[in-house]
Amino acid sequence: MTQAIRSAVIPSYILLCIGLGGSVQGVWGVAALQLVAIAIIGWSLLAKDRLSLSGPAKALFIIAGLTVLISLVQLIPLPPAMWSALPAREQIADGYRMLGQVQPNLPISLTPYDTAATVLTLLPPLAVLTGMLVAGAYRASWLALAILLGALAAVLLGTLQVGGSGPNDSPWYLYSITNYGFATGFFANSNHMATLLAISIPFLFAFIANLRQQAKNQKAGSAVFLVAIAGVLVLLVGIFLNGSLAVLLLGPAVVMTSATMLLPHGMKLRGPLTAVAMLAIAAVLLVYLTPLNNQFVASNATSFESRQAMWSTTIPAIKDNIVLGTGVGSFDQVYPTYEDAAAVTPTFVNHAHNDYLEIALETGIPGILLVGAFLLWWGRRSVPIWRAAARDRYALAGLIASGAILVHSLVDYPLRTAALSTIMAASLALMARPRPPVQQGNDLWPTTRHEKI
Numbered sequence: 001m002t003q004a005i006r007s008a009v010i011p012s013y014i015l016l017c018i019g020l021g022g023s024v025q026g027v028w029g030v031a032a033l034q035l036v037a038i039a040i041i042g043w044s045l046l047a048k049d050r051l052s053l054s055g056p057a058k059a060l061f062i063i064a065g066l067t068v069l070i071s072l073v074q075l076i077p078l079p080p081a082m083w084s085a086l087p088a089r090e091q092i093a094d095g096y097r098m099l100g101q102v103q104p105n106l107p108i109s110l111t112p113y114d115t116a117a118t119v120l121t122l123l124p125p126l127a128v129l130t131g132m133l134v135a136g137a138y139r140a141s142w143l144a145l146a147i148l149l150g151a152l153a154a155v156l157l158g159t160l161q162v163g164g165s166g167p168n169d170s171p172w173y174l175y176s177i178t179n180y181g182f183a184t185g186f187f188a189n190s191n192h193m194a195t196l197l198a199i200s201i202p203f204l205f206a207f208i209a210n211l212r213q214q215a216k217n218q219k220a221g222s223a224v225f226l227v228a229i230a231g232v233l234v235l236l237v238g239i240f241l242n243g244s245l246a247v248l249l250l251g252p253a254v255v256m257t258s259a260t261m262l263l264p265h266g267m268k269l270r271g272p273l274t275a276v277a278m279l280a281i282a283a284v285l286l287v288y289l290t291p292l293n294n295q296f297v298a299s300n301a302t303s304f305e306s307r308q309a310m311w312s313t314t315i316p317a318i319k320d321n322i323v324l325g326t327g328v329g330s331f332d333q334v335y336p337t338y339e340d341a342a343a344v345t346p347t348f349v350n351h352a353h354n355d356y357l358e359i360a361l362e363t364g365i366p367g368i369l370l371v372g373a374f375l376l377w378w379g380r381r382s383v384p385i386w387r388a389a390a391r392d393r394y395a396l397a398g399l400i401a402s403g404a405i406l407v408h409s410l411v412d413y414p415l416r417t418a419a420l421s422t423i424m425a426a427s428l429a430l431m432a433r434p435r436p437p438v439q440q441g442n443d444l445w446p447t448t449r450h451e452k453i
Contacts, residue, residue, distance in 0.1 A: 006135070006136070006137050007137065007138055007139040008139075008142060009040065009127055009131055009135075009137035009138070010040075010131045010132055010137050010138040010145065010426065011123075011138055011139070011142040011145065011146035012145045012408035013036060013040065013127065013128065013422070014143065014146050014147065014150070014271050014422050014423060014426060015035075015146040015147075015149060015150050016033065016036070017033055017124055017418045017419050017422045018146075018147075018150030018151075018154070018186055018196070018419045018423075019070060019150065019417040020032065020033055020108060020418070021033050021124065021194065021417055021418025021422070022112075022175075022185070022186040022187035022188060022193075022417055022419050023172065023174075023175050023187060023188035023189070023417060024121075024185075024416070024417070025175045025176070025177060025299065026174070026175065027189055030121075030418060033124050033418050034120050034121075034123045034124065035234075036042060037123035037124045037126065037127035037128070038123060038127075038131065040131050040137075041123070041126060041127050041130045041131075042129040042136065043131040043135065043286070044127075044131050044134045045134065047134070047135050050134050050135065050136070051133065051134060052381060053134070054383055054432065054433055056377070056432040056433070057128075057133045057432040057433055059377055059432075060129065060133075060301065060377065060432045061129070061133070061285075061431075063370065063374050064125075064129060065376060066370055067122065067370060068119065068122060068126075070328070070363055070366050070370065071115060071118065071119045071122070071328045072119065073108065073165070073245075073325050074108040074109040074112075074115055074118060074324070074325070074328060075107050075108075075109060075112055075119075075365075076107055076108070076117055077105035077106060077107055078105060078106060078107065078108065079105055079353055080093075080103035080104070080105070080106075083105075083106045083107070084103065084109070086323060086324060087320055087321055087322070087323055088320040088321050088326075092106070092306070094108075100391075108324050108325070108328070109326070109327025109328065109329075109330060110265035110326045110327050110328050110330050110333065110334060111326075111329060111330040111333045111334075112327065113326045113331065114327070114328075114329035114330055115327045115329050115330065118328045119327060119328070121416075121418065121421070124418040124421060124425075125418075125424065125425035126303065126423045126425070127422075128422045128425040128426050128429065129425050129428070129429055132426065132429035132430075132433070133429050133432060133433055135236065138426075140206075140394040140430065141207060141210065141394075141424055143203075143394070143430075144203040144204070144206055144207040144394065144397065145162055145207065147199075147200050147203050147423060147426075148200055148203060148204055148207065148231070150186075150196070150200075151196055151197055151200035151235060151238070153186075153345060154185030154186050154193060154196060154197070154238070155183075155235070155237070155238035156186075156195070157171065157172060157183075157184065157185050158183025158184060158185040158188065158193060159183065159241065159243055160172040160237060160359055161173055161182075161183055161184060161185075162182065162183050162241060163183065163347075165229030168180045168181060171317070171395065172236065174186060175188040182241075183238065183241040185238075185420070187417065190339065191408075191412050191414070192414055192417055192419070192420060193238075194238075194239050194248070194385055195404070195412075195414040195420055196217075196252050196420065197235045197236075197238045197239050198239065198250055198251055198404050198408075198422070199254075199400075199401035199404050199405060199420075199427075200235055200255065200340075201232060201251070201255055201258050201400075202253050202257070202258040202261075202396070202397035202398075202400035202401050203394075203397045203401065204228065204231045204232065204235065204258075205228065205232075205258040205259065205261045205325050205397065205428075206230070206258075206261055206393035206394050206396065207263065208227065208228035208262070209261040209262055209393050210393060212228075212262070217337065228262070232255065236251060236255075237289055238297060239251055241418045245343040248351075250404055250407060250408060251343075253404075254400060254404050257320035257398055257400050258397070260396075261396060261397075267387060269396050274435070280343065302345075305337055306353075307353050307354070307411065310335075310349060310352050310353055310354075310383075311337070311352065311353075311354060311357060313338050313339055313340075314335065314338075314352045314354075314357045314358070314361055316338055316360050317335065317337075317338045318357065318360045318361045321334075321361060322360075322364050322365060323364050323365060324363075324364045324365070325361060325362045325363040325364035325366070325367060326361060326365065327360055327361075327362060328363060329362065330351060330361075330362055331350070331351060331358050331361060331362060332348075332349070332350045332351070334353075334361065334445060335349055336349075347386070351413045351416065353411060353412055353413065354409070354410055354411060354413075355409040355410075355412075355413050355414075355415060355416075356371065356409065356410065357373055358413065368423060376404075378402065378431075379430075381432065382399055382403075382431075383433045385399050385431060386399065392430075394430050395430045395431055397427070397430070398426070398427035398428065398429070398431045399427070399431055401423065401424075401427045401433065402424055402427040402428055405424050405427075
């Protein structure tokens with residue numbers, strides 16, 4: 001395998017995930033992505049020239065491995081004396097007694113088939129982590145370019161979706177259950193489309209900053225800068241078209257922090273820009289976590305009252321199952337059992353619209369501790385990447401993109417699609433193995449292999 005082909009593996013796979021992995025409704029597309037993921041993982045682990053893992057990369061793989069382990073442990077059948085002693089299992093045990101049946105061996109998960117299916121969704125992000133950190137099957141500039149091409153294609157598709165006279169009848173929507181009337185692109189959920197556009201911004205700035213650094217004269221550098229502005233405008237127009245309030249408010253913070261990549265190293269504007277960005281993030285939470293949301297939210301979006309109802313229903317469920325959780329992927333089956341029967345509406349709640357609460361419900365204390373460990377890892381990696389004098393712009397892009405996803409996860413569930421989970425994995429891999437600054441040559445076609453990792 002030539003070096004060019006090797007370097008194109010993960011960027012090509014992420015581009016494929018953007019096109020096919022926008023919703024679990026695309027069963028065959030998701031299945032194809034999972035099969036390709038298995039092939040990438042196997043090839044990476046069997047490659048003779050595997051890369052040595054850095055300390056941060058090893059820690060990241062441990063966290064990823066524990067994530068899989070927690071899900072698999074939830075599928076192990078337990079004897080009746082053990083599973084019946086778990087919290088919130090009394091009704092199940094009573095059911096068997098009322099039917100006069102012998103209690104069988106049952107797993108921790110209340111929905112084992114859903115848990116098994118959810119484990120398979122971990123394959124694409126694991127393939128990206130393994131391909132990048134073990135096989136080195138990427139080039140950072142190509143990775144950024146793949147994300148940008150996917151975002152651009154999504155904007156074009158979204159424009160077609162809302163450009164007709166009757167968007168509800170538009171043939172350009174890819175899924176039957178979707179946000180009709182909004183630009184969803186390759187996704188079923190308009191919020192997920194907006195997330196893709198927002199996290200594309202730092203990769204655009206990193207890509208442009210490296211091109212600008214390699215420009216041979218001031219005129220070429222100015223042209224690259226104009227291209228950057230045009231690219232940001234396209235992405236922002238896409239965000240406006242799809243109408244996601246959370247990402248619309250998060251966008252300025254992403255743009256401001258990403259813009260620091262274009263500042264000269266001696267310029268002291270990074271602090272003020274970062275402070276403004278943090279205020280913008282606080283504004284997102286203020287609007288989304290208070291009734292102010294109702295004054296701005298689009299008609300088809302989930303309002304504050306809806307989210308408040310979901311969270312207030314989810315929290316008691318967490319308390320009842322805090323020890324080991326209800327099982328990964330069980331939320332939509334467990335949630336109705338805690339709803340107020342008098343307040344039930346025809347709206348189907350498939351997620352908590354807060355991934356942290358959903359993880360706490362489904363995995364209990366082990367999952368909560370694991371999320372804490374991951375956030376600690378992310379925070380510790382963020383400091384040196386942000387402070388480094390000769391910053392690796394692609395590592396910084398990964399930091400900003402992953403941070404945006406983590407913030408958006410407070411009010412939504414952006415990582416439930418292969419498209420966004422693989423970009424998140426790529427962002428974390430860039431953070432775990434920052435590239436040394438490119439000293440010479442073109443980053444699109446570097447002359448030495450070490451420049452791409």
